[in-house]
Amino acid sequence: MSKKSLDLTMKDPHPRPLSRSAGEGGRRPGEGPAWEPKIVAFFCTWCTYTAADLAGMSRMTYAPNARIVRFMCSGRVDPQFVLKAFQEGADGVLIGGCHPGDCHYQSGNYKALRRITLLKRLLKEMGIEPERLRLEWISASEGDRVQKVMNEMTAKIRQLGPLHVERPSPPAPLPSSRTGEECPQGGVRAKAEVQGGAR
Amino acid sequence: MSKPKVGFYWCASCGGCEEAVVDLAEDLLKVVEAVDIVFWPVALDFKRSDVEAMKDGEMAASFVNGAIRTSEQEEMAELLRKKSQLLIAFGSCSHLGGIPGLANLWDRQAIFECVYKEAPSVVNPEGVVPQEQTKLGSNGYALTLPSFRDTVRTLDQTVEVDYYLPGCPPPVKLIVNAVMAILENKLPPKGTVLAPDKALCDECSRKATKPDKLALRELKRPHQILMDPKKCLLAQGLLCLGPATRSGCDAPCISANMPCTGCLGPTSRVKDYGAKAMSAIASLVDSNDEKEMAVLMEQIVDPVGTFYRYSLPASLLHRRVRNLTPSPFKGEGWGEGKKGLGERSGGAQR
Ligand code: SF4
Ligand code: SF4
Ligand code: FES
Numbered sequence: 001m002s003k004k005s006l007d008l009t010m011k012d013p014h015p016r017p018l019s020r021s022a023g024e025g026g027r028r029p030g031e032g033p034a035w036e037p038k039i040v041a042f043f044c045t046w047c048t049y050t051a052a053d054l055a056g057m058s059r060m061t062y063a064p065n066a067r068i069v070r071f072m073c074s075g076r077v078d079p080q081f082v083l084k085a086f087q088e089g090a091d092g093v094l095i096g097g098c099h100p101g102d103c104h105y106q107s108g109n110y111k112a113l114r115r116i117t118l119l120k121r122l123l124k125e126m127g128i129e130p131e132r133l134r135l136e137w138i139s140a141s142e143g144d145r146v147q148k149v150m151n152e153m154t155a156k157i158r159q160l161g162p163l164h165v166e167r168p169s170p171p172a173p174l175p176s177s178r179t180g181e182e183c184p185q186g187g188v189r190a191k192a193e194v195q196g197g198a199r
Numbered sequence: 200m201s202k203p204k205v206g207f208y209w210c211a212s213c214g215g216c217e218e219a220v221v222d223l224a225e226d227l228l229k230v231v232e233a234v235d236i237v238f239w240p241v242a243l244d245f246k247r248s249d250v251e252a253m254k255d256g257e258m259a260a261s262f263v264n265g266a267i268r269t270s271e272q273e274e275m276a277e278l279l280r281k282k283s284q285l286l287i288a289f290g291s292c293s294h295l296g297g298i299p300g301l302a303n304l305w306d307r308q309a310i311f312e313c314v315y316k317e318a319p320s321v322v323n324p325e326g327v328v329p330q331e332q333t334k335l336g337s338n339g340y341a342l343t344l345p346s347f348r349d350t351v352r353t354l355d356q357t358v359e360v361d362y363y364l365p366g367c368p369p370p371v372k373l374i375v376n377a378v379m380a381i382l383e384n385k386l387p388p389k390g391t392v393l394a395p396d397k398a399l400c401d402e403c404s405r406k407a408t409k410p411d412k413l414a415l416r417e418l419k420r421p422h423q424i425l426m427d428p429k430k431c432l433l434a435q436g437l438l439c440l441g442p443a444t445r446s447g448c449d450a451p452c453i454s455a456n457m458p459c460t461g462c463l464g465p466t467s468r469v470k471d472y473g474a475k476a477m478s479a480i481a482s483l484v485d486s487n488d489e490k491e492m493a494v495l496m497e498q499i500v501d502p503v504g505t506f507y508r509y510s511l512p513a514s515l516l517h518r519r520v521r522n523l524t525p526s527p528f529k530g531e532g533w534g535e536g537k538k539g540l541g542e543r544s545g546g547a548q549r
Contacts, residue, residue: 079474083515100487111482117493118481122473122502125304127520168356168517172277 037157039066040085041094041150044074046104048096048138048146055143062147063154066094073097074135075108079119082133087165092132092157094149099137109137129160203259203382206238206250207289208279210265210272211299211351216290217241217264219368226375233382234259238279247275253282260285260381262364266292266299266512267352271345280358285381291367291462293354294392295472296512298367301504303511303518306349351512363392367462367509370448394447396466402446403453405431414485418498421457432458433483438505443469443476462509471515473507480506 043049049070055062071077074097082093095116097109113135120130134153138145209217223230237258238245261283267273280286291297302310315321315328333342354360364377377393380386387393400406409431417436424435432439432453439458441450445466452459465472480499486492499505507514 079478080469080471080515083471083474087515110487113487113489114481114484114492114496115478117489118477118496118499118502119474121496122477122506124523125503125519126516127523128516129523163520165516165520166518168350168352168512171356171358171360172280 035162037065037091037154037162038089039092039094039150039153039157040090041066041068041096042071042074042077042081043068043096044098044104044108045070045072047098047102047140048074048136050140051096051138051142052146054141055146058143060143060147062150065154065157066150073103073105073108074112075103075105075110077112077115079115082119086128086132086163087167089163089165091160091163092134092153094153095133095135096138096146096149097135099139102139128163128165131156132160132163202233202235204235204237204257206258206261206279206283207236207241208238208261208263208275209241210263210275210293210354211268212265212290212292212297214241216292216368219290219366219371219374220262222368222371223374224371226371230378234378247278250278250282255281256284258283260287262287262289263354264289264293264368266296267348267354267357268299268302269345269347273357276354276358285361285386286354286358287377288354288360288363290369291365291464291509294363294365294513295464295510296351296353297509300351300353300510300512301508303351304503305519307347311347350518353513356512361389362386365392365394365445365463366448370451372449373447392445392464392467394445394463397446398466399441399444399446399448399450399459399463403431403441403450405429405453408434410434413483415483416485416495418480418484418495420500426456428456432456438480438499440476440480440506443472443479460508461506464510464513472510473503473514477502477506 043052049068052068074095077095082095085093095112097112098104100109100113103109116133116135120133123133124130134149134156136145136149138149207217207220221227236243237253238250238261258279261279263276263279263286265272267276288294292299296303305313311328316323316326329344329347331344331346334340335342355363362377364373366373373394380393395402400409403409408429413433415433415436418438419436421437424437426432426437427435433441437458439453440461441453441459443465444459444461445463448463450459461472461476465475469475481496484492484495486495503511511517
């Protein structure tokens with residue numbers, strides 16, 4: 001009874017897309033027949049990226065689902081980059097750095113570990129499974145580990161299904177009478193007096 | 200030349216921003232002398248129809264506070280946009296979503312279930328919830344209410360915004376500067392946040408006591424310690440978000456021995472305030488051991504509420520993607536047998 005009274009006239013012009021799970025076939029409209037996990041991998045150039053290179057040169061095959069982005073250090077991976085990747089359509093994010101004690105910049109990987117530890121809790125509260133974010137230490141010689149982690153991560157994301165982060169609708173366009181750059185009292189805009197920066 | 204016309208309006212807000220206008224004190228007289236206030240529902244008896252009767256762009260500026268939650272607020276934002284040369288997002292809620300934006304952890308259905316049915320103080324055996332339209336008997340009259348959206352939005356996610364006055368509420372100094380800049384036609388480029396683009400620590404009176412290198416083992420909340428009124432709060436283990444927050448407020452919270460909660464939002468280099476603030480605090484935790492650091496970080500009880508207190512709708516994720524965790528309100532006496540707040544099953548209902 002209660003549910004019915006709630007649904008009567010409540011129409012939302014900005015409806016949220018239904019959440020999807022792997023059980024629903026994991027298909028997104030307009031995305032072809034089968035969904036494939038999209039993984040963004042942030043690899044530090046000194047260890048994990050070199051290991052990925054090695055894996056390639058050794059002709060190891062592994063799941064082709066990750067797009068690798070090279071960083072100077074795992075400590076440079078800002079949590080904003082992770083959220084941006086999810087917002088732009090990544091289903092999982094993999095971060096690779098040097099083993100503890102081996103970071104080229106001494107402590108970048110420890111910083112990454114701290115940030116990712118807290119970020120995972122934040123993700124869970126925001127409704128993103130923490131398993132979609134993985135941090136791994138892979139040294140330059142561990143090409144086989146790149147292979148293993150990539151395969152594992154792809155399998156995990158396949159099991160979790162697509163993520164799909166919805167974006168807010170764009171603002172309504174300005175009426176044509178107000179698109180000019182004119183100033184309130186006419187004239188040209190004078191030099192900035194108020195300190196500030198773009199949003 | 201007649202005086203420029205300005206308007207004030209409020210959307211999903213607490214009313215504190217309207218207070219801030221009154222807080223201008225004597226400066227308000229200067230403002231009133233220089234401009235004609237033609238719309239200000241909280242203080243003056245002008246109606247929506249008065250605004251509708253204006254020519255497009257007739258008002259020099261409109262200051263809109265509050266986040267956008269209902270269809271009526273959307274309409275008002277669009278109307279004021281049309282009638283004003285400048286639209287200024289006034290205060291944290293309209294700038295970044297503010298406290299009302301934390302409701303983006305839930306959706307309309309969960310909120311209605313909680314507020315009108317499940318809350319322990321509610322008696323509502325018939326399960327009555329607000330309807331957008333109610334027909335009255337046989338005379339054909341219908342009463343209407345605005346529609347309540349699933350998601351809270353910022354003003355600039357609704358209409359184009361020219362400038363932002365940050366803060367919860369915006370500091371008087373910034374309001375006066377902004378009004379003067381408009382009157383003297385000395386505005387910075389469109390889209391600017393009208394506040395200094397530096398971190399709060401920069402203007403904090405305790406800056407000198409902030410160590411260059413901080414390593415925290417204890418992250419405390421204000422009620423848990425006796426504070427040193429002179430020492431940097433972060434150095435005392437309090438979650439002061441000053442390092443990640445824009446300055447311009449003169450740090451009144453710090454002066455009152457309260458850590459900064461980040462109401463002025465980020466500087467221009469930062470896209471997602473909460474992620475940046477979280478990153479800044481996490482890197483200070485004094486541990487290199489995965490298990491131990493997780494335990495230390497448990498001291499941050501509510502990461503989303505702490506780091507996104509004023510900016511969830513403006514964040515990259517902007518709302519909870521789906522519900523993974525059971526409602527914190529579920530428990531004894533909380534609507535036994537019923538679904539708790541946020542415990543929607545699957546994706547069947549919007
Ligand atoms: S961390 Fe807080 S108390 Fe310390 S200097 Fe920065 S704003 Fe001031
Ligand atoms: S100290 Fe922080 S929370 Fe307090 S007014 Fe300034 S920015 Fe806002
Ligand atoms: S250089 Fe590899 S993690 Fe820092």
